[in-house]
Amino acid sequence: MATRYWVxxxxxxxxxxxxxxxxxxxxxxxxxxxxxxxxNIPNLRVGTLDSLLALSDDLFKSNAFIExxxxxxxxxxxxxxxxxxxxxxxxxxxxxxxxxxxxRFVWDExxxxxxxxxxxxxxxxxxxxxxxxxxxxxxxxxxxxxxSQLNAINRKQSGSLAVRDLSNxxxxxxxxxxxxxxxxxAIVLKYSEKDWLSSYETLTAYVVPRSSKKLYEDNEYxxxxxxxxxRDADNFRTKARERGFQIRDFQYDPETQESRNQExxxxxxxxxxxxxxxxxxCYSSYGEVFSSWMHFCAVRVFAESILRYGLPPSxxxxxxxxxxxxxxxxxxxxxxxxxSANSSYWKFEDEGGMGGVGGDADAYPYVCFTINxx
Numbered sequence: 001m002a003t004r005y006w007v008x009x010x011x012x013x014x015x016x017x018x019x020x021x022x023x024x025x026x027x028x029x030x031x032x033x034x035x036x037x038x039x040n041i042p043n044l045r046v047g048t049l050d051s052l053l054a055l056s057d058d059l060f061k062s063n064a065f066i067e068x069x070x071x072x073x074x075x076x077x078x079x080x081x082x083x084x085x086x087x088x089x090x091x092x093x094x095x096x097x098x099x100x101x102x103x104r105f106v107w108d109e110x111x112x113x114x115x116x117x118x119x120x121x122x123x124x125x126x127x128x129x130x131x132x133x134x135x136x137x138x139x140x141x142x143x144x145x146x147x148s149q150l151n152a153i154n155r156k157q158s159g160s161l162a163v164r165d166l167s168n169x170x171x172x173x174x175x176x177x178x179x180x181x182x183x184x185x186a187i188v189l190k191y192s193e194k195d196w197l198s199s200y201e202t203l204t205a206y207v208v209p210r211s212s213k214k215l216y217e218d219n220e221y222x223x224x225x226x227x228x229x230x231r232d233a234d235n236f237r238t239k240a241r242e243r244g245f246q247i248r249d250f251q252y253d254p255e256t257q258e259s260r261n262q263e264x265x266x267x268x269x270x271x272x273x274x275x276x277x278x279x280x281x282c283y284s285s286y287g288e289v290f291s292s293w294m295h296f297c298a299v300r301v302f303a304e305s306i307l308r309y310g311l312p313p314s315x316x317x318x319x320x321x322x323x324x325x326x327x328x329x330x331x332x333x334x335x336x337x338x339x340s341a342n343s344s345y346w347k348f349e350d351e352g353g354m355g356g357v358g359g360d361a362d363a364y365p366y367v368c369f370t371i372n373x374x
Contacts, residue, residue, distance in 0.1 A: 001090070001373075002035065002373075003373045003374045004321065004370060004371070004372050005102060005320065005373070006319070006320045006322065006330075006369070006370055006371075007297055007317070007318075007371060008317070008318055008319075008320065008334060008366055008368040009301050009304075009315045009318070009367040009368075010023070010315060010316045010334065010337050010338060011305075011308075011309040011314065011338060011339065011366070012314045016315075016316045019316045019337065020316055023316070023318065023334075023337060024036060026333045026336070026337070027320075027330070027333060030329050030333060031322065031326040031333070033323060033326060034320055034321065034322045034323070035103070035320065036318060036319075037103040037104070037318065037320075038318060039105055039298070039317040039318055039319045040105060040106065041107070041298045041317050042107045042109070042114045043313065044114050044121075044299065044302050045115055045116065045117055045118060046118075046311065046313065047117055047118060047119075051117070051118070052118070052306055052307055054119075055118055055119050055303055056303055058122070059122070059299075059300045059304070062125075063297070063300060063369075065126070066125070066126070066289070066292065066293045067293065067372065069129050069133045069136075069289055070286065070290060072133070073132075073282050073285055073286045074091065074286060074374065076136070076140065076278070076282050077279065077282045077283065077286065080279040081279070084275060084276075084279065089283075091287070091290070092283075093291045094287060098287075098290050099373070101291070101294065105294055107295065107298060111295075112124070112125075118299055118303060121295070121299055122296065122299055125292045125293075128288075129289055129292060129293075132288065132289055135281075135285070136285070139277075139278050139281060140278065142274060143271070143278050146267055146270045146271045146274055147271055149267055150264075150267050150268065150271055153264060153267070161216070161217075161218055161220070161221035162187055162220075162221060162246060167250075167252075167256075167257050167260060168257075169215055169216045169223060170215060170250065170252060172252060172254065174225055175225075175252045177252075180229055181227055181228070181230065182227070182228065182233055183211075183225050183226070183227045184226050184227075184228070184236065184237070184247050185215075185224070185225060185247065185250045186200070186223070186224045186225070186245050186248075187247075188222045188223075188245055188246075189220065189222075189244070190217065190219075192245070195243070196212070196224060197212065200212050200224075200240075200245075203236055203240060203243070204228065204232050204235050204236045206229035206231070207227075207228045207236065208226075208228060211226055211227035212224050212226045213225050297369075297371065300369070304367045305317070305367050308366075308367050315367075331364070334364070334366050334368070335364065335365055335366070337366075338365040339365075
């Protein structure tokens with residue numbers, strides 16, 4: 001599938017069918033690898049020249065906005081598919097692949113009546129895309145909020161033992177809490193484990209012998225328990241710190257632990273639900289945005305062709321997908337078919353000729369702009 005297309009129009013001198021045949025023949029002969037399609041635009045309402053000129057000023061900016069929203073949704077789809085492990089699917093408009101929708105474009109009369117003023121059609125498309133973009137921002141923010149909460153919990157549970165949450169590493173049977181005895185949790189550097197095991201019993205006077213057990217270790221630290229009398233706990237913390245051992249504050253609470261587990265499960269479920277919902281919404285909304293974008297492109301071709309070639313509307317609109325190496329040949333063919341008088345007027349923009357219509361940077365004797373699908 002091509003990802004970059006040209007939408008172009010050529011002035012019709014005699015008949016559109018003969019011009020189409022000449023274009024097909026030239027493309028086939030000189031750049032046979034360039035796909036070529038008719039871009040069927042209905043007879044839209046022209047309005048006044050002043051209204052067309054005013055509309056032309058907005059077309060380029062509006063196209064950049066609509067294209068930007070299209071790409072934004074596409075990138076969101078790609079990210080969600082990657083995170084979900086979903087194999088990338090081809091994006092569609094009502095079940096039709098987007099490239100086929102473009103190359104076989106049919107105007108939706110029910111949605112955009114051709115008798116409506118062009119500005120009314122453009123404003124309706126712009127408002128629709130703006131609403132979709134606002135909806136996207138809200139949905140993505142909701143999804144990212146849940147994802148951020150989960151990431152924060154995961155960071156607490158996956159950091160080093162010096163800072164991570166210990167509640168999922170310590171079991172009820174590891175802790176002794178009675179009227180006289182308590183269990184402390186020591187974080188010991190791995191190269192200091194021998195030192196800890198040989199010295200913890202003598203750091204203070206009231207440590208239970210052989211009470212230290214290793215519960216967990218990571219690349220840098222080991223987590224040990226130690227049981228001693230309540231009255232000796234503060235003194236033990238001080239002595240342990242002097243020897244380079246960290247005593248972590250910890251109180252095992254079954255209810256708190258259960259609450260944390262439930263919260264984690266709920267966040268995971270919410271994340272999965274929101275991700276799936278957002279992905280389905282993006283699929284649907286991308287098709288809607290792309291369809292509106294193609295109707296906008298049709299209006300743009302129509303308006304710029306009237307301004308370029310004059311009234312009554314008499315032009316051939318096409319879609320091409322030239323490769324990079326074929327671009328110059330295709331440009332030459334299009335220019336040749338425009339007629340020599342028209343070409344000489346537009347060719348030398350640096351020498352006082354006219355610039356592009358509707359904000360285009362490059363000037364050609366025919367209407368042409370690029371559609372980037374990605």
